Amino acid sequence: DNLMADLCLDPDIRTTDGDDPASLGNRIGKEILAATLEDGSNELGGYEDPTYQPVNPPLIVEEPGAGDLRDPNRWQPLQLEEMVSQNGIPVRNESQEFIDPHWGGVESFALPEPGPDLLPIDPGPPPFLGDAESDQQYKDDAVEVVSFSSLLGPNIAPTIDISPATLGNNTLGQNDGTGWDSNPVTGEPYEPNEVNEADFARVLAEFWADGPDSETPPGHWNTMANAITEQFGDDLLVAGTDPVEPLEWDVKLYFTLTAANHDAAVAAWGAKGHYDYIRPISMIRWMGGLGQSTDPEGPSYHPDGLPLVDGLVEVVTEESSQPGGRHEQFAEEVGRVVVWAWRGTPDDPENDISGVGWIRAVDWVPYQKPTFVTPSFAGYVSGHSTFSRASAAALTGFTGSPYFPNGLGEWTIEPDSLEFEAGPSTTVTLQWATFADAADQAGLSRLYGGIHVKADDQQGRIMGQAIGTAAWEKARTYFEGTAGG
Numbered sequence: 001d002n003l004m005a006d007l008c009l010d011p012d013i014r015t016t017d018g019d020d021p022a023s024l025g026n027r028i029g030k031e032i033l034a035a036t037l038e039d040g041s042n043e044l045g046g047y048e049d050p051t052y053q054p055v056n057p058p059l060i061v062e063e064p065g066a067g068d069l070r071d072p073n074r075w076q077p078l079q080l081e082e083m084v085s086q087n088g089i090p091v092r093n094e095s096q097e098f099i100d101p102h103w104g105g106v107e108s109f110a111l112p113e114p115g116p117d118l119l120p121i122d123p124g125p126p127p128f129l130g131d132a133e134s135d136q137q138y139k140d141d142a143v144e145v146v147s148f149s150s151l152l153g154p155n156i157a158p159t160i161d162i163s164p165a166t167l168g169n170n171t172l173g174q175n176d177g178t179g180w181d182s183n184p185v186t187g188e189p190y191e192p193n194e195v196n197e198a199d200f201a202r203v204l205a206e207f208w209a210d211g212p213d214s215e216t217p218p219g220h221w222n223t224m225a226n227a228i229t230e231q232f233g234d235d236l237l238v239a240g241t242d243p244v245e246p247l248e249w250d251v252k253l254y255f256t257l258t259a260a261n262h263d264a265a266v267a268a269w270g271a272k273g274h275y276d277y278i279r280p281i282s283m284i285r286w287m288g289g290l291g292q293s294t295d296p297e298g299p300s301y302h303p304d305g306l307p308l309v310d311g312l313v314e315v316v317t318e319e320s321s322q323p324g325g326r327h328e329q330f331a332e333e334v335g336r337v338v339v340w341a342w343r344g345t346p347d348d349p350e351n352d353i354s355g356v357g358w359i360r361a362v363d364w365v366p367y368q369k370p371t372f373v374t375p376s377f378a379g380y381v382s383g384h385s386t387f388s389r390a391s392a393a394a395l396t397g398f399t400g401s402p403y404f405p406n407g408l409g410e411w412t413i414e415p416d417s418l419e420f421e422a423g424p425s426t427t428v429t430l431q432w433a434t435f436a437d438a439a440d441q442a443g444l445s446r447l448y449g450g451i452h453v454k455a456d457d458q459q460g461r462i463m464g465q466a467i468g469t470a471a472w473e474k475a476r477t478y479f480e481g482t483a484g485g
Helices: 002-006 021-035 135-149 197-210 216-232 246-275 280-290 383-399 435-448 454-480
Strands: 159-161 194-196 313-315 337-342 356-360 409-413 428-432
Touching (some): 135 454, 197 216, 197 435, 216 409, 246 454, 383 435, 383 454, 428 435
Antiparallel strands (some): 159 194, 313 337, 337 356
């Protein structure tokens, strides 16, 4: 109703009779509501899952450490003085509640049946602390997030080329791409696109977090699709072969893309609910509070502690905390683990930056707003990675090409438009050769932002690719008139 009022429309028009736009919209809405009333979402119960209870008590973000973390492999809700959801809605609960852990059981478009475990696609387990085969990967993944956080200091960052000549062209589920030798559509080389590395990292973390205007990933990719449509102009070919008018293009495009994103939500939340996996803030704070796990003969050793990395994860010593030492501000913290990372939200985010420096591991926070910090649901798998790769695969099938029109997609972020802190200092134009390149940056952004570990991102990409491909294959049966045959 508020949206209708904002658009100067009357929210009280409920008629379904007639051929005017409001009546048509109401008829469509009525049919959809009726068809999905018992789709597994528990609409009549407020979309809640009354059976879920977190195993870990909340982490109070303003206090050091991870609180009473009982299981370091399971999700821990956060408790904030003020909470705002990712799409800007105030949250009045005392602590986070897992949003929709039952969503893997929602009726999908083209996914396999979920079975009793509500897991339509099983990505396999993430790394677990204490597991003989994956314990070290768990620790390494946590340290990798700290390393991404260490790149968020624009005052000390180098300039890098972020054009498709150097970024993209990854193997599915990896960050091993070294870019494209030339534009795969035009054959011409890509022009260099040099920016401050920390500005690039911070832009990625913020741009992909909410999209151009807080749409969150599904809406973000519809916004991207609109821009792609504008690039195509009048040359609209479904699957690269079937010419259509703009209205038909729009209907079929939104149908395909939104079906893929719906299935991405069902599959990703199926994994989130099933594995109930921990987030980086809990991992890093908890392990850092225990000590270091690298040197059994060294100070502050604990088998479940953070691995030591020179210049990134260190233990404060009597020597390092002396005046002029690299840990001099921690003279009273000898034996504690410290990390070289983003220092948290500045007092004046509009004008100041925090930069990076040595902080106690127990105080580490993601590069996010202090009213948000980390999403209110488990980490594995990354929704951003799943949504984005599903969208990329759907767009590849729908357009008949993996490439942006003319082999170059772009989105420009203006100077001083960041919200978490001041910046960027100059214009940053994100560029991609393929839809998959853009999707992979969306997944990677969550590591820069401290929201996910590598396992969340990698498996989300792999799942998303399969989901988007299946959604396109089913959507085209509707276009061809063979659905249900």
